[in-house]
Amino acid sequence: MNKRKKNAAETTRQATPFAEVSARASSNESNGARPARILVVDDKSANVQIVGSILGKLGHEIIPASDGATALKSTAARKPDLILLDLLMPEMNGCEVCVRLKSDPETKDIPVIFLSAADDKDLIVRALNSGGIDYITKPFNRSELVSRVRTQLALKAAHDRLAQVAEDKDELIGILTHDLKNHIGGISMSAALLYREVEASRHNGKLAQLSENILRSSEQLLAFVKEFLANAATDYGFILKPSPVDVVKIATVVIEQYEEATRRKKLEVRADFPAEPVKALADPSALDQVLENLFSNALKFSPPGRKIFISARALDQHVECVVRDEGPGFKPEDKDKMFRRYGRLSARPTGGEPSTGLGLSIVRKLVQAMNGELLVESTVGNGATFTIRLPRWISP
Numbered sequence: 001m002n003k004r005k006k007n008a009a010e011t012t013r014q015a016t017p018f019a020e021v022s023a024r025a026s027s028n029e030s031n032g033a034r035p036a037r038i039l040v041v042d043d044k045s046a047n048v049q050i051v052g053s054i055l056g057k058l059g060h061e062i063i064p065a066s067d068g069a070t071a072l073k074s075t076a077a078r079k080p081d082l083i084l085l086d087l088l089m090p091e092m093n094g095c096e097v098c099v100r101l102k103s104d105p106e107t108k109d110i111p112v113i114f115l116s117a118a119d120d121k122d123l124i125v126r127a128l129n130s131g132g133i134d135y136i137t138k139p140f141n142r143s144e145l146v147s148r149v150r151t152q153l154a155l156k157a158a159h160d161r162l163a164q165v166a167e168d169k170d171e172l173i174g175i176l177t178h179d180l181k182n183h184i185g186g187i188s189m190s191a192a193l194l195y196r197e198v199e200a201s202r203h204n205g206k207l208a209q210l211s212e213n214i215l216r217s218s219e220q221l222l223a224f225v226k227e228f229l230a231n232a233a234t235d236y237g238f239i240l241k242p243s244p245v246d247v248v249k250i251a252t253v254v255i256e257q258y259e260e261a262t263r264r265k266k267l268e269v270r271a272d273f274p275a276e277p278v279k280a281l282a283d284p285s286a287l288d289q290v291l292e293n294l295f296s297n298a299l300k301f302s303p304p305g306r307k308i309f310i311s312a313r314a315l316d317q318h319v320e321c322v323v324r325d326e327g328p329g330f331k332p333e334d335k336d337k338m339f340r341r342y343g344r345l346s347a348r349p350t351g352g353e354p355s356t357g358l359g360l361s362i363v364r365k366l367v368q369a370m371n372g373e374l375l376v377e378s379t380v381g382n383g384a385t386f387t388i389r390l391p392r393w394i395s396p
Contacts, residue, residue, distance in 0.1 A: 035059045036153050037078070041071040041097070042086040042115065047138065051084060051115075054142050055149060068092030072100060075107055081156055082149065084136075087116035087127055095130040102131035109159065111152045115140075188218040192260050212264075219261065240283040240369055244393040247280050247287070247312045247321050248273045254291045255310065258299055266304045272311035280319035280390040286366045287390075293363050294323040294386050301327035301384075318372075319392045324385040330378040363388075 038060050040051045045066065052062040063080060065071040067089060075083070083101070087094035094114055101107045114127040117138040124135050134148055195211040255269055262269055280287070298308045306326040313320055367374045367388050378384035 035061060036081040037061045037063065038149070039063045039065060039071060039074060039080040039083045041065040041068070041083065041089075041094070043067055043089045044086075047086070047115070050140055051145070054140070054145055058146070068094070068097040068100075071097055075101065075110070079107060079110060081110070082152055083110055083112045084115055084149075085112050085132070087114050087123065094132075095126055098127070098130040098132055111156050113148060113152060184218060184222045188215070188222050191215040191218045195260075215260075240286055242281050242283055242370065244279045244395075245282045245284050245287055246277040247282075247319055247390075248278050250284065250288050251291050251310060251312055251321065254288065254295050257292070258295060261299055262308070265299065265302070267299065267302055268307045270307055270309050272309070274313065278312045278314045278319055279393040281393040282370045282372070282390050286370060290363050290366050290388060291321065291323070293360070294388075297360070297386075298323055298325035298327070298384075301325060303327065314392055317392055318389045320387060320389050322385060322387045324383060326383045329380045329382050329384055330376075331380055335376075 038055055040048050040062055042048050042051075043066055045064075048064045048066075052064070056062050063074055065074055069092060071083070071085070074080075085094045085097060089097075094116070098112050098114075101110060101112065108131075111134075112132045113134040113136060114124075114132045115136050115138060116123070116127075119137055127135060134152060136145060136148060191211065191214045195208075195215045198208045198211045251271070251273070255271060295308070295310065302308060302325045308326075309322070309324040311322045363386075364374050367390070370390055372388055372390040375387040375389070376384065377387075
């Protein structure tokens with residue numbers, strides 16, 4: 001009997017029976033971490049007893065499995081926190097089991113530590129490439145086994161906490177999207193109607209000023225909330241639903257939304273749209289966000305009395321929409337940070353409008369997500385031209 005087999009046999013004789021360990025394991029590790037559910041997969045029952053003896057005394061729940069098929073069934077029935085998986089097993093080896101686990105969205109995040117008496121470097125690489133995060137050789141060294149299990153359980157707990165934080169944030173963003181934005185939009189619309197009524201009466205200058213302040217503040221707050229939500233959506237994942245979209249229709253709605261703001265700033269909007277629809281393959285909400293950001297930027301940075309140009313046309317393979325202003329344009333140093341989040345450019349809004357530095361970053365992310373292209377042309381003192389190109393939708 002070689003040294004490894006002898007050590008394994010001696011450890012097996014000294015180990016407490018697995019069932020007894022599981023039955024009386026009630027205290028957890030001294031570090032206060034919650035007990036974990038650990039699946040131990042090995043075709044040798046003696047090895048399962050060894051691991052059960054070591055980890056069961058620490059308060060963890062040990063679930064045995066003698067082969068790959070049993071391991072997969074047990075995992076599907078109740079997900080463990082950690083899997084200790086023998087590499088060399090008959091019928092279905094450890095690599096095959098791990099690949100199956102990692103291909104299932106329900107089990108892909110469960111950490112897998114491989115166990116094997118084989119100390120073959122190529123085999124270790126194969127095991128790690130299949131999805132394992134660590135590798136422990138047999139016979140087991142108690143301190144090494146406990147240390148590595150503790151480490152992976154701590155990492156798993158940290159991962160779960162971060163996932164919960166992300167889920168909570170997504171829920172909060174959902175509440176903001178459906179409630180806060182709608183309420184602020186309603187306030188802004190009411191403020192616009194109030195301002196028009198007061199302005200038409202022309203008998204109370206102070207009242208007109210107050211109503212204009214309410215309108216301006218509500219518009220600025222709504223713009224900020226929209227940019228914040230759009231940025232959060234691009235950061236935490238968003239699902240686009242491409243469909244045939246009339247770019248002219250969306251652009252027209254955007255122009256109408258800012259009609260009051262352009263009138264107050266004495267800006268002239270010149271739209272160049274064909275009579276027939278210009279259809280792109282895009283997500284309607286994302287395209288609306290893109291055009292709204294580009295148009296609102298043109299409005300912000302245009303001095304009073306200037307013009308904003310917006311056009312759309314269909315080309316052979318794509319649809320092109322252009323937004324051009326007569327603002328201050330961009331300096332050469334602006335180009336490096338133009339699409340960076342919270343990047344502050346040299347040009348400042350001409351009417352005291354807020355600028356979060358998120359708009360262009362959001363635009364580029366959304367355009368790229370729709371398989372489109374965003375182009376920018378600008379020189380200092382000659383305004384800026386933004387061109388978006390999206391795949392053209394051609395009816396079958």
